Each structure stands twice: as structure tokens, then as C-alpha cells.
Amino acid sequence: MNKKIIVITGASGTGKTTISHYLKEKYQIPNVITHTTRIPRAGERNGIDYYFETDKSFSENHYLERVEYSGHKYGSSEEGLESMWKKVDVASIVVDTAGAIAYKKKYGKQAIVIFLELDLPNLAKRLKKRGDTPDRIVQRINSEEFNRDLKIPRELQGKSYEIVNKDMNVTEMSVDKLMQALNI
Ligand SMILES: Nc1nc2c(ncn2[C@@H]2O[C@H](COP(=O)(O)OP(=O)(O)O)[C@@H](O)[C@H]2O)c(=O)[nH]1
Numbered sequence: 001m002n003k004k005i006i007v008i009t010g011a012s013g014t015g016k017t018t019i020s021h022y023l024k025e026k027y028q029i030p031n032v033i034t035h036t037t038r039i040p041r042a043g044e045r046n047g048i049d050y051y052f053e054t055d056k057s058f059s060e061n062h063y064l065e066r067v068e069y070s071g072h073k074y075g076s077s078e079e080g081l082e083s084m085w086k087k088v089d090v091a092s093i094v095v096d097t098a099g100a101i102a103y104k105k106k107y108g109k110q111a112i113v114i115f116l117e118l119d120l121p122n123l124a125k126r127l128k129k130r131g132d133t134p135d136r137i138v139q140r141i142n143s144e145e146f147n148r149d150l151k152i153p154r155e156l157q158g159k160s161y162e163i164v165n166k167d168m169n170v171t172e173m174s175v176d177k178l179m180q181a182l183n184i
Pocket residue numbers: 009010011012013016017034035036038065066067069074075076094095096097098099100
């Protein structure tokens with residue numbers, strides 16, 4: 001089986017979306033769009049950044065895995081990935097660490113997990129700079145899920161590529177090295 005899914009995970013603000021865009025631009029690796037009940041941020045578009053759902057429409061889909069993160073629901077469908085794999089050999093997906101564990105369990109070696117990390121003061125600065133409202137930042141930073149995802153979970157230790165995303169150039173070089181090693 002030559003199909004692969006690059007699973008990008010880490011706490012909010014660590015740069016998961018940024019890396020998924022980098023993979024798209026430099027390697028033409030498309031991102032599997034997931035579903036959420038949270039409100040779109042400025043500039044986010046339905047069907048591009050997420051499928052934005054109501055509680056009712058969210059509950060009508062079938063999910064490979066689904067989670068609650070900082071008070072909102074998120075889920076990814078098996079169909080989303082399977083239909084992508086019909087078109088390309090390598091796709092990416094951005095999920096929390098619970099999702100990353102689920103993908104690693106289901107797809108084994110086909111799932112390449114990138115765990116991004118950064119210290120809390122810098123994360124808070126990035127969320128602010130991104131334009132997240134102060135009350136949303138506080139809610140996020142106080143959530144159990146955010147704090148859990150600051151450190152790599154035991155289930156992913158030794159099974160992930162860990163990148164400290166401080167300097168973007170250094171991060172891009174680490175991603176390039178990984179793509180080379182994977183022959184992508
Ligand atoms: N398990 C899982 N996590 C998801 C899914 N979609 C998004 N997430 C994660 O949910 C968390 C919150 O996402 P979001 O509200 O966009 O905030 P952000 O991480 O700050 O960009 C992030 O860790 C996302 O990676 C999904 O389908 N499944």
C-alpha cells in the first residue's frame with residue numbers, strides 16, 4: 001500500500017495549519033478537510049478551512065474519529081481520506097493528539113505523525129497575533145485539551161516526528177528532510 005497520510009498535531013497555535021499549507025504549496029499535498037461546530041475565524045471559509053456545522057448537521061455525519069476540543073466538536077470522516085487517496089498518494093490532516101493517536105492506530109505505518117511544539121508564552125503571542133479574541137485565547141489556554149497537547153502523549157512517543165516550531169526556516173528544513181526520507 002503506497003498511500004500515506006501525514007497527520008499534523010500539537011496544541012493550538014503551534015503551526016499545524018501553517019505546515020499543512022507549506023505541504024500543499026511545496027509538495028502539492030492536499031489537506032483532508034474536517035468538520036467542526038466552532039464559529040469560523042475571520043477569513044476562514046466553509047469547505048476550505050473546515051466544514052462548519054451546526055450541532056444538528058454535525059451529528060448527522062459518520063466519523064472515523066471525533067473529539068471535543070475547548071468546548072467545540074470536531075470530526076474527520078473516513079470518506080474524506082478515501083476520496084483523497086483516489087486522487088493522490090499522499091494527503092495531510094490537522095487533528096488534536098487524540099485524533100493523531102486514532103489515525104496511527106488505524107493506519108499504522110501509512111500514518112506519518114508530525115508533532116509540533118512551542119513554549120506557552122510564545123503560543124499565547126501567536127494566538128493573539130493571529131487575531132483570536134482575548135476571551136477565546138483564555139478559554140483555549142485553560143482547556144484541558146490544549147494543556148494535554150502541549151506535550152507529546154505516551155502513545156505517540158517514538159512514533160512521531162517532533163518539531164519545535166520556533167523559527168519557520170528551521171521548521172521548513174525539518175519538514176523537507178522528512179519528505180526526502182519518505183521519498184515524497
Ligand atoms: N481529532 C480531531 N481533531 C481535530 C479535527 N479537526 C480539527 N481538529 C483539532 O481541533 C483543535 C482545535 O482546532 P481549531 O479550533 O481550528 O484551533 P487551532 O488549533 O487553534 O487552529 C486543533 O488541535 C485541531 O487540530 C478532527 O476532525 N479530529
